[in-house]
Amino acid sequence: MATEQELSDFLKSVEKRAFKRSIYHVRDEDAALDIVQDSMMKLAEHYGDKPAAELPLLFQRILSNSTLDWFRRQKTRNALFSNMSDFESADGDGDFDLLEAFAGASDSQQIESAEDSTRRAQILHEIELQIQALPNRQREAFLMRYWEEMDVAETAVAMGCSEGSVKTHCSRAVQALAKALRARGILP
Known part of the structure; x- marks a missing residue:
C-alpha cells in the first residue's frame, strides 16, 4: 500500500x-x-x-x-453548440514555451551564444509541431515510450492494446518524425 x-x-x-x-x-x-x-x-x-x-x-x-x-x-x-462559436472567447493563445521544459539544460553546459540559443529554440519548436501532427495513437505511444520512458509492456497496459501495437505505433511515429525533420533540414 x-x-x-x-x-x-x-x-x-x-x-x-x-x-x-x-x-x-x-x-x-x-x-x-x-x-x-x-x-x-x-x-x-x-x-x-x-x-x-x-x-x-x-x-x-x-x-x-x-x-x-x-x-x-x-x-x-x-x-451541440457549433452555431454558437461566434459568442465564444478567442483568448486561447495556445503558446507553450518549450524552452521552459529545458530551462536548466544549458546551465550545466557552456553558455550558448544567442544564435545557438535561437537555433535550439527553433528546432525544439519544430519537433513539438511534428509530435503534435502525429496521429493520436502514435503520439500517445511515442510519448509514453520516449517521454515517460515506459517499456513496451507498460505502455501496452496503459494504452489498452497489445505490445505489438505499441511497437508498430512507435515505429511509425519515429519514422514520421524523422522524415518530417529531415525535410526541414533538422536531421541529416
Whole structure:
C-alpha cells in the first residue's frame, strides 16, 4: 500500500510530464491542466490504497482515459453548440514555451551564444509541431515510450492494446518524425 507521502511524491514527480503530454494531445493549456488535475484526483481517490509500484501504470491509464473523455465531451459540445462559436472567447493563445521544459539544460553546459540559443529554440519548436501532427495513437505511444520512458509492456497496459501495437505505433511515429525533420533540414 502506498503511503500518503509516497502518493504525494509520485504525483509531484509526474505532474510536469503529464501536463506536457496532455498539451500535446489537446493543444489547450487550461484543458491540459484540468485533465492532469482530474487524473491525479481519480488516482488519489480510487487507487491511493494500491502499492506504490502500481501507481505509474494506473496513472498513465487514468490520464489516457481522461484525455479521451475530454475529446468526447468536446465532440458533443461542438455538435451541440457549433452555431454558437461566434459568442465564444478567442483568448486561447495556445503558446507553450518549450524552452521552459529545458530551462536548466544549458546551465550545466557552456553558455550558448544567442544564435545557438535561437537555433535550439527553433528546432525544439519544430519537433513539438511534428509530435503534435502525429496521429493520436502514435503520439500517445511515442510519448509514453520516449517521454515517460515506459517499456513496451507498460505502455501496452496503459494504452489498452497489445505490445505489438505499441511497437508498430512507435515505429511509425519515429519514422514520421524523422522524415518530417529531415525535410526541414533538422536531421541529416
